[in-house]
Amino acid sequence: IFNANYGLFIAAADGVTFQPNPLSHVNPDHLAYFxxxxxxxxxxxxxxxxxxxRFTRSFYKHILGRPVTHHDMEAIDPEYxxxxxxxLEFPLDVLGLDLTFSAERSEFGRLETVDLVE
Structure with a gap:
């Protein structure tokens, strides 16, 4: 089930827990497999x-219908x-960042920017 060749799950940063693979959609039958x-x-x-x-805490919370918070992201991607x-802790003007509500994702070597709000 957790074999990387199936593409259904990927290991989290801790190397112990798993979460659904965001690229699982490349297999047209991925929902049936899930x-x-x-x-x-x-x-x-x-x-x-x-x-x-062993699944990530955020995946368990999602299954149980509980809200996923930013604290749950620590196990998935500690740097993020x-x-x-x-x-969240510093005023944005102090950080001097030009922040947008978008995310970048890489699918098969192609970088794509996705707007999170319209």
Whole structure:
């Protein structure tokens, strides 16, 4: 299930926990595979079987319908979390940053800027 060749999950920065791979959509059947994984995990839990499956805290919170906060990002990307905390703690004019509400993502070597607000 967690084999990188399947492209469903990627390891978080801690190298121990996993989260859904944002590039899983390259497989047209990725949603069916995620549904299958969910059923396997649900069956194991119902049967009291322990699985060697450790997900990130933010993924567990998402599954449970709880809000994901910026503190949950620390396990996924410590550098991003550190920068986010720095931005939240300091007045923006002191930082001297030209901040926009956009994010850059890399898909197969191509960098794309995505606006987070319209």
């Amino acid at each position: 549904k299958f994984v969910g059923r396997i995990l649900g069956k194991a839990i119902a049967d009291g079987q322990l699985l060697d499956a 979390y550190k920068n986010l905390v720095q931005i």
